[in-house]
Amino acid sequence: xxxxxxIWRQKGPEDKGRMVTYPVDDVSPDxxxxxxxxxxxxxxxxxxxxxxxxxxxxxxxxxxMCGLMINGDAHGPQRGTTACQLHMRQFKDGDTIDIEPWRxxxxxxxxxxxxxxxxxxxxxxxxxxxxxxxxxxxxxxxTPVAKANAxxxxxxxxxxxxxxxxxxxxxxxxMLFTAAKLTQLSLLPQGQPERYTRVIGMxxxxxxxxxxxxxxxxxxxxxxxxxxxxxxxxxxxxxxxTATTKGAGNTPxx
Amino acid sequence: xxxxxxxxxxxxxxxAVMAVTGILLVLFLIAHMLGNLKVFTGETSxxxxxxWLRDIGKPLLPGVWFLWILRTVLVVAVVAHIWxxxxxxxxxxxxxxxxxxxxxxxxxSYAARTMRWGGVIILLFVIYHLLDLTTGTLNPVGDPxxxxxxxVADFAPERWYVTLFYTLAIVTLxxxxxxxxxxxxxxxxxxxxxxxRRARTAALIFAVALCAGYLVVPFAVLTGLVx
Numbered sequence: 001x002x003x004x005x006x007i008w009r010q011k012g013p014e015d016k017g018r019m020v021t022y023p024v025d026d027v028s029p030d031x032x033x034x035x036x037x038x039x040x041x042x043x044x045x046x047x048x049x050x051x052x053x054x055x056x057x058x059x060x061x062x063x064x065m066c067g068l069m070i071n072g073d074a075h076g077p078q079r080g081t082t083a084c085q086l087h088m089r090q091f092k093d094g095d096t097i098d099i100e101p102w103r104x105x106x107x108x109x110x111x112x113x114x115x116x117x118x119x120x121x122x123x124x125x126x127x128x129x130x131x132x133x134x135x136x137x138x139x140x141x142x143t144p145v146a147k148a149n150a151x152x153x154x155x156x157x158x159x160x161x162x163x164x165x166x167x168x169x170x171x172x173x174x175m176l177f178t179a180a181k182l183t184q185l186s187l188l189p190q191g192q193p194e195r196y197t198r199v200i201g202m203x204x205x206x207x208x209x210x211x212x213x214x215x216x217x218x219x220x221x222x223x224x225x226x227x228x229x230x231x232x233x234x235x236x237x238x239x240x241x242t243a244t245t246k247g248a249g250n251t252p253x254x
Numbered sequence: 255x256x257x258x259x260x261x262x263x264x265x266x267x268x269x270a271v272m273a274v275t276g277i278l279l280v281l282f283l284i285a286h287m288l289g290n291l292k293v294f295t296g297e298t299s300x301x302x303x304x305x306w307l308r309d310i311g312k313p314l315l316p317g318v319w320f321l322w323i324l325r326t327v328l329v330v331a332v333v334a335h336i337w338x339x340x341x342x343x344x345x346x347x348x349x350x351x352x353x354x355x356x357x358x359x360x361x362x363s364y365a366a367r368t369m370r371w372g373g374v375i376i377l378l379f380v381i382y383h384l385l386d387l388t389t390g391t392l393n394p395v396g397d398p399x400x401x402x403x404x405x406v407a408d409f410a411p412e413r414w415y416v417t418l419f420y421t422l423a424i425v426t427l428x429x430x431x432x433x434x435x436x437x438x439x440x441x442x443x444x445x446x447x448x449x450x451r452r453a454r455t456a457a458l459i460f461a462v463a464l465c466a467g468y469l470v471v472p473f474a475v476l477t478g479l480v481x
Contacts (some may be wrong), residue, residue, distance in 0.1 A: 006262070006355075008355075019355055022313075031298055036378075046381045069354060069356075071356055072354060072356040072357045072358040073358060084398035089310055098355060098356035100354055100355060100356065103350050103352050103353065103354055104349055104350055105348060105350065105351050106349065116421050121286075132447065142306065170346070170367075171342070171345070171349060171350075172345070172346060172349030173265070174348040200261070203264050203265070203266055204380055206265070207265050210348065210349055211349055212265070212342070212346035212348075212349035212350070213265030213266075213268060213269060213342045214265065214266075214269065214437065215269075215342070215366065215437065216362075216366070216433070216437040216440045216441070217362040217366040217367070218361070218362035218363075218366065219361060219362055222361050222362075227286065230440075230444060230450065231440075231444070231445050231447050231449070231450050232447075233440065233444040234440050234443055234444045234445035234450070235443075236266070236447055237266055237269070237270070237440065237441055237442065237443045237445075238442075238443025240261070240264070240266040240267075240271055241266070241442065241443055242443075244261035244267070244304065
């Protein structure tokens, strides 16, 4: 396959940045998208040019590091798939592919396609944990969990924090991420003691980071590589409204 | 961390404001639509109904107090709805300062994509509508004592552009409600996948029914069914 790539190149956070066109020849349909970028980078290095910076780590679709806006689709055209697990057979010979970084004020571009997703860490730090006694794992039967709750919590826990939800959201909202990180705890008994302080803390951190608000447009859940459902945000809304009307305190983690 | 802002100003709180005010406005829209349908019961009945609206609450409340209380509630709801929408729209714009070079259309739905501009169109229509049938300024008859005559004169065939604008506004309203009604449930904590399917279906049926209820009046006048 011969492809034309239009890639966002930006030397650093202060650089203005622009789309640059690169032809890439002899791409195997069995390559992953990132392997295709590796091929391009090897050529750029041999030519003495600056290789394209992009985030990646496990390349198994579970670490959440990779994230590219491919032809306006977060993680590319295949649903339920991270960019690293996307294969070139999804494209046709002669295609032009636009590759851009996640666009959000909360995710400033560090270089080329790499963005700083530290804002997600701040949301987690504001309440995405439980104050549980440490030690050996407790006997599983000692704390019964309803099957439906366990399933829903697991669904949320599948979030890898890649940021595709923010990238795809027309409002640049990080609500799907925040809701997933919230409900994986709030649905389980272990998460109950801090349930209402957690939600206030995490929503505050979300808003402070400069993410937009959710308008239930549903873009996030379409591109989410882990298929976190949109109704997760409803759970967040309910917890937030309960927490604020109850006056459940405003010190996260207390 | 100390609380520095009201929960209402959070992204979740603003959506709750939009949901509650939206529901209030929807309740009014339902009542208004049912009232409109009185036009099919004849001129005397319709005019009688219109005059009765000014007298609700008598003798408990003097004069047209009820009407003014209702108007105040509606204006507060409209202002709060628009305020929350504007704050959220500005935040959304600030959240993505650099646009994508290649951007697909929102896949959610046409309704979800057009909420903001649709809202602006509806607001402009409401202003026109008040000048037309409440104050009578833009109405060819404009007689406060003869609401039936005002309506019939308004949608007369030679004033087809009024009917066209009315239809466009109502269809826009339908799209606004199709997403808005579902969105309101979600913003107020609707949280299960099955509930989401139900809420979406209910919103669609409701939007279509409301549109039909509103559109049947001008088209009845246009076709001479009501004259």
